Amino acid sequence: xxxxxxxxxxxxxxxxxxSRLPIFTxxxxxxxxFPTPRNFNYLWxxxxxxxxxxxxxIATGIFLxxxxxxxxxxxxxxVERIMRDVNFGWLLRYVHANGGSMFFIVVYIHLARGLYYxxxxxxxxxxxxxxxxxxxxxxxxAFMGYVLPWGxxxxxGATVITNLFSAFPLVGDYIVTWLWGGFSVDNATxxxxxxxxxxxxxxxxxxxxxxxxxxxxxxxxNPLGIEVKGPQDTLPFHPYYTIKDSVGICxxxxxxxxxxxxxxxxxxxxxxxxxxxxxxxxxxxVPEWYFLPFYAILRSVPDKxxxxxxxxGSIGVLALVPWLDTxxxxxxxxxxxxxxxxxxxxxxxxVLLVCGGKPPEGIWVVLSRVAxxxxxxxxxxxxxxxxxxxxxxxxxxxxxxxVLADGGGGGPLPGGAAAKPMEKA
Amino acid sequence: MGFLRIAAAAALLALATPVAxxxxxxxxxxxPQNWSFSGPxxxxxxxxxxxxxxxxxxxxxxxxxVKHAYYRDLGGIGLTHKEIEAIAAAVMVPSIDDDGQxxxxxxxxxxxxxxxxxxxxxxxxxxxxxxxxxxxxxxKARAGGADQLYNLLAGYAEPPADMKLGDGMYYxxxxxxxxxxxxxxxxxxxxxxxxxxxxxxxxxxxDVTTFLAYIxxxxxxxxxxxxxxxxxxLIFMTGVTYAAKRKVWADVH
Numbered sequence: 070x071x072x073x074x075x076x077x078x079x080x081x082x083x084x085x086x087x088s089r090l091p092i093f094t095x096x097x098x099x100x101x102x103f104p105t106p107r108n109f110n111y112l113w114x115x116x117x118x119x120x121x122x123x124x125x126x127i128a129t130g131i132f133l134x135x136x137x138x139x140x141x142x143x144x145x146x147x148v149e150r151i152m153r154d155v156n157f158g159w160l161l162r163y164v165h166a167n168g169g170s171m172f173f174i175v176v177y178i179h180l181a182r183g184l185y186y187x188x189x190x191x192x193x194x195x196x197x198x199x200x201x202x203x204x205x206x207x208x209x210x211a212f213m214g215y216v217l218p219w220g221x222x223x224x225x226g227a228t229v230i231t232n233l234f235s236a237f238p239l240v241g242d243y244i245v246t247w248l249w250g251g252f253s254v255d256n257a258t259x260x261x262x263x264x265x266x267x268x269x270x271x272x273x274x275x276x277x278x279x280x281x282x283x284x285x286x287x288x289x290x291n292p293l294g295i296e297v298k299g300p301q302d303t304l305p306f307h308p309y310y311t312i313k314d315s316v317g318i319c320x321x322x323x324x325x326x327x328x329x330x331x332x333x334x335x336x337x338x339x340x341x342x343x344x345x346x347x348x349x350x351x352x353x354x355v356p357e358w359y360f361l362p363f364y365a366i367l368r369s370v371p372d373k374x375x376x377x378x379x380x381x382g383s384i385g386v387l388a389l390v391p392w393l394d395t396x397x398x399x400x401x402x403x404x405x406x407x408x409x410x411x412x413x414x415x416x417x418x419x420v421l422l423v424c425g426g427k428p429p430e431g432i433w434v435v436l437s438r439v440a441x442x443x444x445x446x447x448x449x450x451x452x453x454x455x456x457x458x459x460x461x462x463x464x465x466x467x468x469x470x471x472v473l474a475d476g477g478g479g480g481p482l483p484g485g486a487a488a489k490p491m492e493k494a
Numbered sequence: 495m496g497f498l499r500i501a502a503a504a505a506l507l508a509l510a511t512p513v514a515x516x517x518x519x520x521x522x523x524x525x526p527q528n529w530s531f532s533g534p535x536x537x538x539x540x541x542x543x544x545x546x547x548x549x550x551x552x553x554x555x556x557x558x559x560v561k562h563a564y565y566r567d568l569g570g571i572g573l574t575h576k577e578i579e580a581i582a583a584a585v586m587v588p589s590i591d592d593d594g595q596x597x598x599x600x601x602x603x604x605x606x607x608x609x610x611x612x613x614x615x616x617x618x619x620x621x622x623x624x625x626x627x628x629x630x631x632x633x634k635a636r637a638g639g640a641d642q643l644y645n646l647l648a649g650y651a652e653p654p655a656d657m658k659l660g661d662g663m664y665y666x667x668x669x670x671x672x673x674x675x676x677x678x679x680x681x682x683x684x685x686x687x688x689x690x691x692x693x694x695x696x697x698x699x700x701d702v703t704t705f706l707a708y709i710x711x712x713x714x715x716x717x718x719x720x721x722x723x724x725x726x727x728l729i730f731m732t733g734v735t736y737a738a739k740r741k742v743w744a745d746v747h
Contacts (some may be wrong), residue, residue, distance in 0.1 A: 107746065148628065149562045152713070159713040270499060304746065319732035330721020331534050334634055342635035343627075344674075352670075406567045 080400050099285055101285045104303035105310055106291035108472045110187075113289070113310075114317030115179035121318055122172045123277065127270050129165040137217065139263035141256040144219035145344040163333040164325075165290045169211050170336045173359035174422035176204060184390070187399030188290040203276050208360070208384075210269040213262040215357055220341030225354045227254045227262070233367070236374040253347065270423040293471055294399025295464055302468035349372055353428060361425025362418050366444070368429045369437040379441065393448055395456030403462040410451060417443040522668060527700070532640075532743040534722070537715050538618035538708045546705025547571065552685050554629065557621065557676075563709045566603040571705070571710050588612075591698035603643045604635045617674055622662055623676040633703075633710040636691035640703050642668065647699035650678035669713055 076094060077089035087093040136155050138147035151158035178198070183189055189197035216227045231248050235241040250257030288297060304310070328335065336358055340351050356364050363380050370376035386393075387462055401408040417440040424437035465471035530539035538680070547568065550560070557725065564693035565582040569575065582616040587608050610629075611617040618625050629634075638643045645668040652664035663673040680695045687693055708714075 102637050116571075146562070153562060153564075159717065162716075254567075307741050311747070312735070312742045315735045316732065319735050323725060323728045323732065326721060326724045330717055330724060333717075339635055339637040342631045354571055 084361070084409070085351050086361050099306075100311075101305065101307045103306040104288070104297070104300065104308045106149070106289055106297055106302060106468055107304045108293060108468050109289070109310065109313070110292050111313075111317060112178070112182040113291075114314055114321075115175050115182060116307070117314040118175045118178055118276065118317060118365050119172065122168060122175055123273065126168050126172065126340045127169065127274075128166065130159050130267070130270065132161050134167055134267060137263075139217065139260050141219065141259055141345070143165075144217060144259060152468075158315070160329070163329045165327045167325065167333060169214065170328070172207065172319070173211070175321070176207065177359075179184065180204070180387075181415065183290075184290055184414075185292050185401045186290055187396075187401070189391045190394065190399050193283075193290060196280060196287060198388050198389055199276055199280040199283060201384065203273060203280060204387075205384060206269055206273045206276060210266060210273065211357065212361070213266040213269070216259065216262045217266060218341060219259060219345045221343045221345055221349070221351050222338045222354070224254060224273065224345035224347065226352055226356055227258065229354055230356070231257075231258075233373075233377045233380075236377045238374070242452045246382035253271065271363040290399060291468060292400060292402065292463060293468055294403070295468065296373075298467045355426055358422070358426070363425070365421040365437040368425075369434065369441045379445075383444060385429035386445065390448060390452070394452045395454075396454070396459060396461070398461040398464065403464055404459055405462065406459045407455060410455070411445065413443065414447045417447070496673050522638075522670060524645045524668060525640040526641050527644055529584075529640050529707070530704065531714060536718065538571060539704055541689065542701045542704040543571035543708050544573065544705075545689070545698075546591075546701035547703040547705065548631075548687065549680075549685055550705055551731050554574075554702065555610060557610055557617075557626040559628045560607045560630045560706075560709050561609050561628050563712075564602060564603070564609045565605055565607065567709065567712050570715075571708055575603070575695060622637055622675075626676070629709070631710045633707045640707050643706065644699050644703045647680055647702065648672075669715060 073088040074091040074094065076084045076091065078084045078087050078093055083093055128158060133151065136147065136151045136158060138144060148162065151162050153159075155161070167176040171429055183197065183200070202282050212226075216223045219396040231254065234244045234248065237244065246252060248258070249255070250261055283405040291297075338355065338357075355361070363383060370379055396404060396407065398404055401411055420436055420440040421444070422442065424433045429437075465474075530536060530542065565578055565585075568578050568581065573581070579602075582603050582605060585601040585608050587601045587605055589597050589599040611620060614625055633639050633643060638645075646666060649666045651665060651667055651670035653659055657665070657672070659665060659673055663675060664677050665672055666674045680698045680722040682695055683693050684695075684698060685693050689699060711717075
C-alpha cells in the first residue's frame with residue numbers, strides 16, 4: 070500500500086502502529102540491532118547512567134514541585150514540610166538532592182572518558198560540542214535548583230554567582246538587575262529560578278536527544294580509538310550492551326542508595342538548613358562540590374572580570390578540544406605522553422576541587438593558580454603541540470583482531486548473533 | 495583498565511572533599527561522642543530522647559521554638575497517644591473564635607509545637623536584640639552536628655584571665671569566637687528526671703541533643719531500615735545481572 074511503512078513486526082497491533090509511525094522499527098534499528106563496537110569497557114556505561122540519572126531527576130523533581138512553594142517567606146518551610154509531612158517526601162528530596170551530585174559524578178567521568186579515548190575527534194566533533202552544551206545546561210539547572218530551598222547557602226550562593234555578571238563593563242549592573250528582577254536576590258529571583266529550573270531539564274532532554282542522534286550517525290568510539298571496519302568488529306546493542314549497561318546501573322544505584330539512605334546530607338552544606346537571611350553573611354560562601362573547581366579558577370585571578378572570563382573559558386575551551394588536539398591518534402592507549410598528561414590534568418582538576426572549598430588565602434591561592442595555569446596550558450598549548458611531536462604506538466589493525474588477540478580464545482562471532490532482532494519486543 | 499582504577503580513586507577523592515571543605519570552616523573541633531543514632535543501624539535511645547524532651551520543655555522552650563515539629567511527633571520517641579494528647583492539651587495555641595476574634599484553644603497532637611514568642615521581632619525585643627534560633631533542624635544546620643550541640647551545651651566555663659567579654663556575653667569553649675549571647679542554660683539538677691537519672695549538665699546536654707536529633711530527622715530510623723533493604727536488594731540484583739551478562743557474552747569471548 071502506498072504511503073505505509075513496510076513493517077517487519079508480526080504482532081498485528083505493533084504492525085498496525087509501525088506501518089503508520091515506524092517507532093518500533095526505529096527502536097529496533099537504534100537500540101536493538103544497532104552495531105556497537107564489541108570492545109567497550111565499563112567506562113562506556115556512563116552515557117547510559119547519565120540518561121538514567123536525568124530520568125530520576127525529572128521524575129522526583131515533578132513530585133517535589135507538587136509540594137514546594139516558590140516564595141521567599143515559605144520556600145524553606147515548604148521544604149521542611151516535604152521532609153516531614155509528605156509521604157516519602159524525605160526520600161523524594163534526598164534522591165533529588167543527591168541525584169544532582171550523582172549526575173555530576175557520572176557526567177564528569179563520562180567527559181574524562183571522552184578525553185582519554187579521544188572520542189571528540191573527527192567525525193565526532195559536533196557530538197562532543199553537544200555534550201559541552203549539556204554540561205552547561207546541567208550547571209545552570211543545578212545552580213538554580215540549589216537556590217530553591219532558600220537556605221543561607223542558597224541565598225548567598227545566588228548572590229555571589231549572579232553578581233559575577235556585574236564584572237562586565239557598562240552593561241554588567243543592568244544584567245544583574247535584570248537577572249534578579251529587582252535590586253537584590255529576592256522573591257522575584259526565587260520565582261524565576263523555580264520556573265527556569267523546571268524548564269531547563271526539558272531543554273536538556275532535547276539536547277540529549279540530539280547528542281544521541283549524532284552518536285548514532287557516527288557510531289561510538291571505543292577503547293582502541295580505531296574505526297569499526299566491518300561486522301566482525303561490532304555486536305548488536307541488544308542484548309550485549311543492554312545487559313552490560315544494566316550491570317553498571319545496578320552498581321551506580323548502590324552508590325546512590327548509600328548516599329541517600331545513610332549519608333543524605335554528606336555532600337550538602339550545613340548552612341543550607343539555616344533559613345536565608347539577607348542580613349547575615351555566612352563565614353565562607355561555597356558552592357556545591359561539583360562547582361568547586363570552577364570556583365577555584367574564578368578566585369585564582371585577582372581581577373574580577375578576568376576571573377569570570379577564565380571560569381567561563383574553562384568550559385568554552387572544552388568545546389574547542391576537537392581542533393586543539395592535533396594528534397591523529399584517538400585513544401590514549403597509543404599515546405604514551407598524552408596518557409601521562411591526561412592524569413596530570415585530572416590531578417589539576419582535583420587540586421582545583423580541593424582549593425575551591427578552602428578560604429582563598431595562603432597556599433590555597435598558590436595551588437589554585439598553578440592548577441588553573443596547567444588546565445589552560447594543557448588544552449591551549451600542550452594538546453596542539455603534542456600532536457606534532459608525540460610518537461604514537463602502533464595501532465592494531467582492527468577491533469576484532471585486537472580483541473581476539475588479548476581476549477585469548479573466543480573465535481569468530483557465532484552465526485546470526487550479530488543481526489538478530491529483539492523478537493520479544 | 496588503568497583508567498578504571500584511577501577513575502575510581504578520583505571519585506572517592508571527590509566524595510571525601512566536602513569533609514575537608516567543612517573542616518576548614520572553623521578552627522573549632524568538637525570531641526566526638528557516642529550516639530545511639532549514629533551509624534547505618536543507629537536508632538534513637540527512647541529513654542534519652544524522652545528525658546531530652548523534658549529538658550527542652552522545661553529549659554530550652556522558654557526561648558527556642560521547634561516550629562516544624564508536631565506534638566504527634568513525640569510518638570516516635572515512645573510516648574503513647576494518651577500521653578501526647580495530655581501534653582498538647584496543656585498548651586494553649588493561637589486560634590480564631592466564632593466571631594473572628596483572636597483567641598486561644600488547647601493544642602491537639604496535630605498542632606505544631608507552640609513557639610515561645612509570636613514572631614522574630616517580639617523575640618528580639620524580649621532577648622535584648624538577640625534571636626534564639628529555631629531548633630527544628632539545628633542538628634543538620636551545624637557542620638559538627640550532634641557533637642557540636644552537645645559540646646556547646648556542656649562547654650560553658652570561666653573565661654581566660656586575658657579575655658574581655660562583651661556586654662551580656664558569656665564564655666563558651668565551643669562557640670565561634672568563644673562569646674555567646676545565650677547564658678548557660680543547664681546547671682546540675684536543673685530538671686528532675688522521673689526515671690531517677692542524675693541530672694548532671696553532661697547528662698542533660700546528651701539527652702536534649704538526642705531529642706533534637708530526633709526532631710531534626712524524625713524519618714531517620716525508617717530511612718536507615720529501608721536503606722538496608724534497598725542496598726541488599728541492589729547487591730542481589732547486581733549479582734543476578736552480572737551472571738546474566740556473563741551468560742550473554744559467553745559466546746563472544
